[in-house]
Amino acid sequence: MQMTGAQIIIECLVEQGVDTVFGFPGGAVLPLYDALFQNQRRIRHILTSHEQGASHAADGYARSTGKVGVCIATSGPGATNLVTGIATAYMDSVPMVAITGNVTTQLLGKDSFQEVDITGITMPITKHNFIVKDVADLAKTIRRAFQIAQEGRPGPVLIDVPKDITVHTADFVPEVPRKLAPRTERLSEKSMETALDLIQHAQRPMCYVGGGVIRAKASDDLTQFLENIDSPACTSLMGCGAVNSYSPRFTGLVGMHGTKVSNMCVSACDLLVVIGARFSDRVVSKASAFAKNAKIIHIDVDPAEIDKNIKTYCHVVGDLKVVLEELNKRIAKPMVHKEWMDQVAEFKKRYPIRVDSESARSKEILKALQSVLPPNFFVVTEVGQHQMWAAQFLKHVQPGHFLTSGGLGTMGYGTGASIGAQVGNPESRVVNVAGDGSFRMNCNELATIARYRLPVIILLMNNHTLGMVRQWQTLFFDKHYSETTLDTDIDWVTLASAFGVKGMRIRREDDPKPILQAALELGEAVVIDCEIPVDDKVYPMVAPGASIEDMLGVQEVDEY
Known part of the structure; x- marks a missing residue:
């Protein structure tokens, strides 16, 4: 059957079991978005506020469902905006397929409008990538990309599709996806x-x-x-x-x-x-x-x-x-x-995990969160002190329910990833444990949360500083707080309201449990601005270059 390249992409995605994609349209992918419009009953498209948000959402979807996450971006800046999310998925072995548009094949390599060599840019941060220059190769390329993304150690694969390939036609023959076999060829x-x-x-x-x-x-x-x-x-x-x-x-x-x-x-x-x-x-x-x-x-x-x-x-x-x-x-x-x-x-x-009085608030808040969360919840984090506290103080009982950027340490990861996790698990509750430094990087995705009425809870651990960097400055740089104090007076509750999202506050003197319980019972998106001390620290900690036995901030119990 003769189909355009855009139609072939849709058919291959459906063939691979894809029912949701995350993306942002642009000129080089207009034919693909037209095909998505005609197939919206078969594939749901989530429009994010920024392409980086789409890549993190695809990542969160993949980690929380075990499926391949798919994101789409146009050429040039659209494609480069995916790079951080692709690198995040690569470092953490997340199966993802990123589809980018590009200028037409005859304009490749001529510094055309919104042209970048995205395959060259992403070569070090993908398991493999492709540029399709013949529509007859499109279907087999997509099928191969999904196979590579999932087999062995998972990871992201990018497919770059010039615009003319999406409008040219070729024969399309449906195939049943090949079942992936466990990698055992090196097992002796x-x-x-x-x-x-x-x-x-x-x-x-x-x-x-x-x-x-x-x-x-x-x-x-x-x-x-x-x-x-x-x-x-x-x-x-x-x-x-x-x-x-x-x-x-x-x-x-x-x-x-x-x-x-x-x-x-x-x-x-x-x-x-x-x-x-x-x-x-x-x-x-x-x-x-x-x-x-x-x-x-x-x-x-x-x-x-x-x-x-x-x-x-x-x-x-x-x-x-x-x-x-x-x-x-x-x-x-x-x-x-x-x-x-x-x-x-x-x-x-x-050596129990104990905190000094300076850091007790973070533990108190997260323990309160744990006590009110329903079964089968997902916790997503941004990157920083709050990330470590969430790993330390929350109990993790189900594999794949704690989503965080480990290898790359991507600030701004959590909001997009929580979108993907919530879309992929509509019956579950998703909480993004965030820091004010990380959240400001991609808080524009509140528009996406509001647009799709996703009941994501964003617990903003607000210490008005880049906490982890400040901790290092305190311990190793003579308290030279160079550019880590976030003294801009942002009212996060008002900001949430501007996006159509409920805002709540937990002040230093408040009992966090009833406020967290009330936020969950609303059944809608909530941003909770939670004040914590500026000099809360993540302990214990190994200083750079020290043995892991030599830890700072350990409190030993002498008699037990």
Whole structure:
């Protein structure tokens, strides 16, 4: 059947199971938007206020649903406005397909109006990208892009489509999408045997868990694995939710803003099993001192991560769910490490997560939020102190329900991502824990929230400063608060009202729980301006270049 390129794009998206896209129109994608208009009953288009918002919304949609997020932008500035969102998805292994328009093929490379080489720009931050110069190649390119975005370690793929390709015609033959098979081609029997032997002979095993477990949908297999090898577990920021926070085996975050317990366990263990994590510098800190008493097993689907940051004793490359299932099968009898687990319990009693009076307010607010949230909620964050507090103080019990920019640390991520999460999960409540510095970057997306009547709650932790940067300036730069004080008198409640969104306040002296409860019961979008002290700090903290055992702000319990 003969179709235009724009129609082919629509048919391929439907074929891939896409029912929602996020975007912003422009001249180079007008034929595609005309096709979207004609197919609005098949694909819902969410118009964001800015293309960056569309990319973050596609990201949040993907993380919260497990589907591929799709965003669309026109050529030139439209395409470049996607770059930060694409990079965010790349660093955090999020399956996304970005479709950009471009000038017609005969104008490519001539510095035409609104022309950029978006494939060249995004090459380092995509799993792969394409520019389609023949409409006959369009369908297979889209199908390949969706396959690449999802297979192995997920990530973003960009498809650049010149405008003339969207109006030219070609034969279109429908296809049933090929079922993705787990990546196991590098999974060797020798590596499995070596890993199993190390596990069986360990006396003090510790598991360090990353976001790869969530991407692989392997949390249940991980839970069984921890039981089988009788091991505690810590997580990276991206791994929040992979291990139930209420589990007695869970020791908290690891690394720079991890718990003292997790960091001590990593240093004291004789075997560190790293599952779906990449040894980020925010976890490892001083590489020569990291897990210095342990042999390290690294289990990951991406061979490029093996021995990249930390040399390992053994590595197992393959789909995490497959690997964990196989290891669980081969452990005939659950192991017992009573002495080690007793020591971990002692660490927990001696080094609880405590805050000084300066920082108690953030914990109080987030604990109040936890108490009123309904089941199956999603928490999204911006980037900064509030992000770390949300990771530390909220209980994460469901994989994929804590959405944050970990690898890139993108301020402005949360509002767009909360849109995507809410659109993808209309029956759930979504809360964006934000800071006033991050929120001002993309608060224009309140227009999108209002337009589509999305009941997103934005909890604005307002300290009138760029809090995390100020914390570093306090600790390491002699309190030289260079350009971190946000003394512009913004009335966030009035701003929300201007967008048609309800605004509320939590003052320093207020009990936050009834206000948060009232906001949730409204069943609509609410911005809550929540005052917190300017010098609240995220503790504990590892100073740059220090061993993860050497933490600032730890309060030890002498008698327990």
